[in-house]
Amino acid sequence: MKKLLQLIMISALVAACWPARAQHQLGSSRISGDFGFNGMYYIPDSLIGADPVDSKVRANAFLNLLYSNGGFSAGMRYEFYQFPLIDFEKLNYKGQGIRYFFADYKNDFIQVTAGNFYEQFGNGLSLRAYEERQLGIDNSLLGARIKVTPYKGICLTGVWGVERLNFDSYVGRKDFVRGVDGNFNFGEIFRKITEKGFILHVGGSFVSKFDKVDEDIEITVHPEPEMSTTGMITKDKLPQNTPVWATRASFGYKGFRLDAEFAQKMQDPNVTNDFIYRKGNALFLSATYSMKGFGVAASFIRADNMDFRSQRMMKTNSLLFINNIPAINRQYSYQLLADYSYASQPNSQIGVQLQVNYQIPKKSKIGGKYGTDLTFNFSRFHNIDKVWTPEALAIGTMSGTEGYTSNFFKFGPDLLYQDIGFEFHRRLTKKWELTLAYNYITYNLELLKGHEGIMQGHLVAADVLWKVAPKHSLRLEAQHFYTKDDDGSSLFGLLEYSISPHWFITVSDEWNYGNPDKDHKLHYYNIAAAYVWRTTRIALNFGKTKEGILCIGGVCRAVPASYGVGLSVTTSF
């Protein structure tokens, strides 16, 4: 009966939104929105680790509605995650209700928002309130925001709000975030700068969190090597207000661009940094140069004690993150690399990323009729260098002390992630396209996944696209990942037939043939079909998903093993 009720509720929600396919215009008013439904029927499979679930039918659904009239707009989102997909249940993203609503007024001079809002200052080192639905992240702030543009090229922003924590109530919360940001675009202030081909932006932000202190923190100290005892960080020694300030600049001239941002966090003893009092800091640098047929991009990032959350006792996944330390490594869509995606480490990482793109000219001997794209990529990340302070050594723990000192540009002893990659892309004929890729990945399983050891693996991938006929195309993707570590080697193949713009049919299989456990040399097959009609997409799939991780922009979540039939519907109106 319970399952039936679930189905009815889910179906009712879908049905309620189904007819709404057109924008509604009433005079100068406009109502628009979008709807998404992602459901699955789970089948237990003990071999892949897909455990039986208490409700076999699960679904995530949401409905966004937006009303706008001139400079005024108001909106809300209803979310139905009462019986969520198991990935989200594990994140405790479970519940239902209107969890996002706002009213906004905007003119050339000022924008005022009340309710929930998303905001990012600079690269996000001090503030990034954002939503990433696939990861179950919604760090929206509930409060107010003001943006003013007192002069062309100058934008000042002020925010105050309480961060969303899944479906938990805001009532009784004892933490909030406030911040200001200023951005100065000198190219707009002084037109001559732009006219001469220069780009110059300067900005700064200051974000402070308030987290009421309710209790003392007990820690273990080791005054002598063989001895453990209790240490206490009393309430009066815990800062309630912790700010992060950041400053940034962008400079560009013709094909060259340089971006830099530096942030510093003041005392923030919390559970993720083992309650140390050291100031945190982060530096992000990016330089790019591009000209016709050639591009190079180099980035550097260092983050030291920059996990900045609304509540000092929160350490789960990405909950209550106020800022975001971006992952600068190249992001891949290759299925077999998904499990070894790099997760940004806000408390300890230093790394570089270099990418070079070169196009062998069209109609040349080597480049062929359509040209050939070559991409080389290198990235390497370590933890940061740390030397315990004398006081930390004296009590045998960093907790309750300044923690450590760190040589700013020295790479720490542990390699976290390395990627050396090469990609070749060429349109062979009017109907055929080929992409070949090779990657050598080194991945610290212990520090990034909590498993033991270091994984080293080689990926070889080929992607062939054949335009069978006008609007009809067939895509073949083949990947081989070779490693002696972790779960061993795998093969992956995918065949996708598309009839543009309506139909997409995909068959794929991942075979973990090199798994050291012979009972786990398993196939993870998937069959999927999708139909697109105007702004509506309906997709049905059946198959198995391997346990792993899903990362978007360096932010990751665990993906549990699953087997079953899925249905997803998205539409906008």
Place this chain on the structure above:
Amino acid sequence: MKKTPYIIIAFFALFLTYSCDRVEGPYVVISDQDEVTVEFPDLDPASVYRKVLIEEYTGHRCPNCPAGHDKLEDLITRFGDTLIPVCIHATSLAQPTTEFPDNLMSETGTELATEWQIDGIPAAVINRANEPMGSIPARWLSKVNAVDRSHVPAAIQLINQYGEDGLLKVNAKVTMLESHDSPLRLSLFIVENDIVSPQINGTETIENYVHNHVLRGSINGTYGQLLNGTGELTAGESYLYAKSFSFVGTNWKPAHCNVVAILYDKNNYDVLQVEICPVTR
């Protein structure tokens, strides 16, 4: 545009009002525990067995409590030194009156009774399992039997040093025999035997009733002290702990008293190990 300067000033004023707390060190206070000055004998993990804690809630004006005490003694006979009893005089039936003038209650006992929502007595909580209101005597045996003794998570070694000045120093060494992934607390209780004081039994009052295992109080707080902060406990690792207590000003007889050390999970209260040691030898 006339408003512009005011708005900019307002922004900066807002900026300046933002607080930034600056805390000066030292940040941590080391607990007031004493230094362990004794040498503990080497531990043979194979010789350690899991002991079980039974906390019996009782009261001298409780007509059914003597039957509960009998049941407890039966269990002690059956399980020997692997069952460690603590009799907690709590609830209104433990309150002193003119007919029952001795106060066998303790602040610690009252706090524990509140924590476990003890209402009717006699009742017992075995190994602090999640059982609100405790269980009735008829279920005590099955509850004790239900404790999984096939694995021994930890060992506790106790050495008491008692001086003529009435000062007791309890030295404890906890050795983890298995890893444990949540914080542990160590509580040190004092229990007293052979207290002669009236007790109601059914409808009659026994004037010279002998009360045993009576919880007198805690040496390091009702919930004890944390051993390992927020970290994981590793198998093979040992924790030393010492705490002093003065008998001066109490009417407790040190020669009749024992120290009971209870090692339990801070999060779910599950008792991993319990040990007992006389105050004097």
